[in-house]
Structures are given as C-alpha cells and as structure tokens.
Amino acid sequence: MFRIEMLPAAHGDALLVHYGSAFNPQRILIDGGTPGAYKAVRDRLQELSGDGEPLRFELFVITHVDDDHIGGVLSLLEREEVNVTFGDIWFNGYGHLGDDDIQEFGPVQGERLTTLLTDGSRPWNVATASRSFRVPDDDALPVFELPGGMKLTLLSPDADKLGKLRAKWEEVVEAEGLVPNAETESDFEAADNNDIEAFGTIDLDALAAEDFHEDTAPANGSSIAFVAEYRDKRVLFAADAHPSRLIRSIDALVGPGKKLKLDVCKLSHHGSNHNTSPDLIDRLECTRYLISTSGAKFKHPHRPAMARVIKHGSPGKELSFNYRSPYTAVWDNEDLMAEGNYSTTYPMGEGEGIVIDV
Secondary structure, three states: OEEEEEOOOOOOOOEEEEEOOOOOOEEEEEOOOOHHHHHHHHHHHHHHHOOOOOEEEOEEEOOOOOHHHHHHHHHHHHHOOOOEEEOOEEOOOHHHOOOOOOOOOOOOOOOHHHHHHOOOOOOOOHHHOOOOOOEOOOOOOOEEEEOOOEEEEEEEOEHHHHHHHHHHHHHHHHHOOOOOOOOOOOOOOOOOOOOOOOOOOOOHHHHHOOOOOOOOOHHHHOOOEEEEEEOOEEEEEOOOOOHHHHHHHHHHHHOOOOOEEOOEEEOHHHHOOOOOOHHHHHOEEOOEEEEOOOOOOOOOOOHHHHHHHHHHOOOOEEEEEOOOOHHHHOOOOHHHHHHHOEEEEOOOOOOOOEEEEO
C-alpha cells in the first residue's frame, strides 16, 4: 500500500502518507495546515490512534515556516491532545540556515517550534546528525531510507535558498507567529463563493501562454521538497519549493533535459501562478496532480498554473483537489476536460479531504 491523504488544511498543507501493510501501515506526516485547520488534523490523528496506543510516524516533515504549513504543527506539539511518536522530525530552524549549521536560537529568542524541538523529548534532524536538510552545491542529491522500504530523495532547498531565509528570519518568524505567546488558533477561513474575479470563458491556450515569473519568497524557497519512492511507485512532494530548484534537482536525478517519471505530483504552493512553471511541468511524466487548498486568502489554485499543467502535462492527467471551492470547481467542466484531455476528483463531502491510492 502507498496512500496519501490530503487533509482539509484550509489554504495550507497537511498530508498523511501510509505505506506498507494495509493492516499495520507505516506513516509519514507532512506539515499541519493552518492554525484554524488544527482540529481537523487532530481529529483524523485521534481516529487513527483508535485503541489509545501511541500513533507512530516514521517521519514528520515540517517543510518550512509559513503559517499555512506550520500553524497546525505548533498546536499539535504544544497541546499534546494526540499521543504521537516520531522516528524523526525534519525541520530547518534558524541554526540550520548558515554554513556552519550551528544549533542555537535565532534572533527572535524562543521561536515556538525551535523551543519545542530543543527540549530533547523529540528527535530532530536525526537523519542528518542535527545538520540541515539541503542539497549540496554539487547537486549530489541526499537519499534517506525509512523503515519498511520507503526511499526519500531530497530536491530542495539548497544553501542559497536557506541563506536568503536566514537574512529574513526574524521578520518571517514574527510574521508567521513563531514568537512566544503568539495566538495558536484562528477561525477556519473558507473561500467566499462571491469573491471570484470574473475571468469569463476559460481559454486554456491563452492562460498557459501567460508570462511566468518565479516566486521569490525566502520561506517558500527554503521548503523541504523530496521524491518518495515505495516499491515501484514514485511521488513528488513539492511543498512550496521554487520550480527552478526542482528542475535543477531533476537534472541531477535523471539527467539534463530528461523527464522524471512520477505516479503523483503534489503541486508546489497550492497551485500558485509563481510556483508552477511550464518548464517544470514539461520535465515531469506524470498523470496525477494534487492541489491542496481551500482557496481562502490567496484564491489558489491560480488559473494560469492549472492551464500550464493541463497543456504541458501528460495526456489523460487527473487533477485531485482536497476542496471543492469556487477556484477548483471551475475545472470540473466537460468541455474543458475534453479539450485538455484531463479529469478531476474532489472530496465526497465538505471538509473531508481526499484519499489517493498511488
């Protein structure tokens, strides 16, 4: 079994990965969604724990410090309402952003997640001997083996991306609520059905041809992104990574100009216009794309990004959304699906998320 649950994480990411035996699977948790999505994540983990035994994760990946990825993580670790254990936790804190990987608090003393991880009760970056997760300058992609035969190949970040975040760390952690006593929960923010720009008829060719301008946000560029391989299946978990870094890693993995064969790709930054480039989609041989977002706050996924996936992606692709929102429902259109040779899947009910069997 290789299964992915895209939990209802508002406009963020919270991904559960199950692999191995269907009766006793091993698990990976990737991010925790927004603070307001914490209850949905908590309830699903409590459901999985069932009999009261600790719920074991071989790995917990906290991809980067943006609130829509880390907000629910803080509540999960601070409140301890779910009995969970982790084989390792991957997270690049301030001490991992420079050349020396010094383990210390950053300029905003007592960043909440760093405090939670430095008390010694949880494993933190064990796989790298407490150093950062990053692609080296020679692009020799690090590979990590998890119990049960799961292989992870790191694609992002690199030293340059981490260095750019280091310069902005104090500003970023304060903005994202990592300072002491910051509010840990916000109301769930849903997409407003009336808050849609009137695009008129969707022209796939025109949207796909729009100029691409890459994301420059330091926090997104610092994202831990990787390819997960289990048996003969391969999935790209792109977090909010910059596409140029992913392309460079694909070159290192399969050779310059060659396509990376995937069974599933979780699109970077919730289908943002600035993180899904035509060049990146051209480098993937993939028939299923996952988009994790309610559409709240940033109105993701953006139409040009989805058009690039449809026009540049493999024929017969499937777009899987964990919300049916005004921004995702527009792609559930028979004429567009026939023109673009794609299909769509959505949750069965509101707030349920979606399950993907790889």
